[in-house]
Every structure is written in structure tokens, then in C-alpha cells.
Amino acid sequence: MAKITFITRDQQAITLEASSGSVMELAVQNSVSGIDGDCGGVCSCATCHVHVAPKDVSKIGAPSEIEQDMLELDDNANEYSRLCCQMEISEELDGIVLNVAH
Amino acid sequence: MSHTTAAQQTCIVIGASHGGVNVAFSLRKEGWKGRIILIDRDPNYPYHRPPLSKTYLLNERDPQKILLKPVPSYLEQDITLHLGVEVSQIDKEQHVVTLSDGSTLHYDKLVLALGARPIIPPIAGIDTASNLFAVRTLADIDGIRNTIKVIEKPRAVIIGGGYIGLETAASLTKIGVEVTVLEREDRLLARVTTPYMSEFFNTLHSQHGVAIHTGKNVTSINQENSTSWVQCSDGSQYSADVIIVGVGIKVNQELAQEAGLHVDNGIVVDTCARTSDEHIYAVGDCTYHHNPLYDRYVRLESVQNAVDQAKVVAAAITKKQPSYNAIPWFWSDQYDIKLQMVGLSAGHNTIITRHEPDASGHKFSVWYFLNERLLAVDTVNHAKAYVLATKIIKGAIKIDQNTLMDEQVDLTLEHLINANTDS
């Protein structure tokens, strides 16, 4: 099980638990505002953009090349940006904090 | 006449897919206080369509995994879902819709998110073939799966070599089905892309063992026990355990037409997605709308268009003044190939194809220009080019075509623009 905290743009903190699936799926299943997941999780729409809390960056691998490129669609992207449909949930992610970008 | 308060008003949305569901949720986000009733003839909770021909067909995933919204969220957002029910009539004078069971519902605002249905071409025997499916609904995919599941080495014939036919071919091949694609035109994807791309996909599928036959006009389907024979006008025939039809779609516009709304290659809407009736809006695959960027009327079949128009409608109904000016984009996933497209290529007079050094040899982009102006780009495994093109088209940025053609020069906006100012 991993506990993942989403902080939405209106500063609501939502902590959710899961052991598998993608982080985007977890967010959508729990109606986390700002994570739309319009393409269904195939790295095509960039509507699942989050900023990883700096303290958690080491727990999360680097984005793939395509994810990195797709992030550039969004002016709001920075070094902590991820498309969370590309983040698989595992024990490693336990305790991470993600700021929803929109 | 008494006035209804905002909270007593009703918005009915017909069609609960990418368009309709996004209208309903966006309405709440925009502060609509009235009732929202979302109606669809499909009995399943609303789901994503793109995975149907891709991951869903491939991995037999749980339908729960492709839901557009979690089941409890409809209740939480106070959205009433009527599933498995069809709307049979709209009375725009009385503001009433009639359902297939004869009951009626009153609306203040009505949104048509009717989408489209697969074209079933007039082929002899097509109506009686028991193992024939389209690829549009969850039921279609379940039908395909249940048919091949009981056969040891199943053979599929796919009629139509467009995106949906090809994605289905890729998924079925991966799960061990022997696939034949029959395309009427002399190349795949003839309606939607260039000969270069057609050739690329032809080679890709052939390498994965799919038999591609172009220039094949299917004339009849004959059943022999559990095997079907798909026959073409040139006398050739192909045996199949399952037949899949993917020859395009027909807009579900009859309901609008019979109600007296303006219809022309789809339901005609203005910049805020309003139809010819001021209380009725339309979104998604069923609309014929003006694209300001290209200054022409288009009908698009994409998630992007359905979602973006839905947001526009929600804003319009809640009395903002939106204007639809999104840039069209689309994707298709086949094997390990990701195709991404942005813009509308129609009317181009120059094409530049650019390959990047890559181990797979499958990383390239096709750029469509009208003189100096970039109209559209198709990219294969090359999201960087896709993103760059999106920015160039959006900003109407002028770029240097010679630099673009030079595969030694890294693809960056700086390079493409700077060369431009130097010359």
C-alpha cells in the first residue's frame, strides 16, 4: 500500500491509498480536482500534470523522453513536473505529496 | 408567465460519452445550480472510447478501468443518469424530449452530444452475419472477444484500413489472431493522411504479420457453418471467424434534423456551440462547427474536440461568453508506435518529412505547409516535434523550412526561428 497526497489548486489536501494502477487513475477515481485524464492515461493529453514535492523527487524515477516532451505543452511545467498517468503506484511512492498543476 | 429560479432549471444532455459527460461535470464546475439529466442508450456507465481498439481489446481489462468518471461521482455532483434509454423526439417549441418508453422530460437547456455510429456498408449478407462487429461500443469489443475466445487459431478479417481498423488489427495480432485487412482505396488511411504515412503503416503492419490488401471492394459475405467467406469484386475471398467493420462513421443527426435544427454534414453550431435554436447546444463528433484558426467549417472525430466543446457549452449556459478556438489534435497507438497529430492538413501545398536518428528507425515527423504557413504535423514516436508544432501553429510563428529539412540541426524552436531571421 502507498499513501499519496494530492494538493489541489485551492489548497485542499487529499490523501489516498492504493497498491497498484497509475497515480492518474487513483486521482480520477477519487475525483481529485484538476486531474482530468482525458486521454485515458496514454501520455497524449497532458491533463494529469502534477508537481512533485521537492522532498519526494528522489522517490520517483525520471520521466520518459515522451513524457518530458509532452510536459512542455504546459507553460506551467518545471523541474518537478510529471504526468501522473505515467507514474505506477508501488510501495516506493508511499508518503509522497503531489501538487496538482491546474 | 412565472419565472423559474436558477435552481429549478433543468439541463438535459443527450449522449453520455466524452462530450456529454464533460458537459455535465463542467456545468457543475461553472456553478450551474439546476438539475442535470444525462441520457444514453448505452446501458454501461460512460467509458473512454479510444482504449476500446487499443488497451481494452488487448489486455481484457476490467471495464471499470476505462470509466470516464467514477460511479459515485454522478451522485456527488447531483447528475441524474438515465442509461439504456433512448431519446426518440425533441419538441423545441415546448422544450420537451420524448424517451423511447413514451415518457417525456421538460428542459430549459438541451445539449446534444449524440456522436456518431459506424457505417455498415451495403454488402450482401452483412445483416445476417452473426460474427460481424463494428468497433464503437463496449458491447462491440465484448462481442469480438467472446467470438475469438472459443476458437483455437482465430482468423479476423477487418473491412477498412483507417485508424480504428488498424488499431484493431494491431491489438488482435498481439493476442494471436491471424488478421487480414481489406481496404477499398489503393492505400491505407487514404482519407486522412499522406501516401508516406500510408506506406509507413502498411510496412509496420506487414512486419507484424498482418495481411494488408488494398484496392479490395468487398461485395458479399457468405456463411459456411461457423466460418465466413468475405468476397471481393475481383473474385478473391478470405475466410474469417470474426469480421470487423471499420469503414467510417455516420453522424447521429436525425434527432436534430427532425426537430428542425440546422443540419449540414453534422449539427451546425456557432462559436459557443449553440445550434440554430437558442436553448439547444451541441458538442463532439455530431457537430459541424467553424474553426477560427483555419477559418472553415469542420467536423472532427476526436476526444479533444468533444472535451473542448463541452467546456465551451458549460460556460455558455452559465452565461459566460466563451468562444471555441481550440487547435485540433489526435493520437493513435499501434504496437510500439505512437502517432500524434496536430492541426488540419487539408489545403497544404508543401510537405516536409524529417527523420531523427533513433535506434528503432521509427522516429519522424511530417510537416504540412500552405506556402510559409504551418498547417499541421503528424509525428511518429516524436512528442517533441508534436509539442513544437503545436506552439508554432498556435502562435502562427514563421519558421525556416530549410532548417527544418536539415536533419543535422536539432529540432528546437530557436533553431527554426533564428535561421529565419538570419536569412
Ligand SMILES: Cc1cc2nc3c(=O)[nH]c(=O)nc-3n(C[C@H](O)[C@H](O)[C@H](O)COP(=O)(O)OP(=O)(O)OC[C@H]3O[C@@H](n4cnc5c(N)ncnc54)[C@H](O)[C@@H]3O)c2cc1C
Ligand atoms: C475504437 C475507437 C478508438 C478511438 N480512438 C481515438 C483516439 O485515439 N484519439 C481520439 O482523439 N479519438 C479517438 N476516437 C474518437 C473518440 O472516441 C470520439 O471522437 C468521441 O467518443 C466523441 O465523443 P462524443 O461524445 O461526441 O460522441 P460519442 O462518443 O459517439 O457518444 C455519443 C453518445 O450518444 C448516445 N446517443 C446517440 N443518440 C442517442 C439517443 N437518441 N438517445 C440516447 N443516447 C443517444 C450514444 O449511445 C453514445 O454513447 C476513437 C473512437 C473509437 C470508436
Ligand code: FES
Ligand atoms: S492522462 Fe493524458 S497524458 Fe496523462
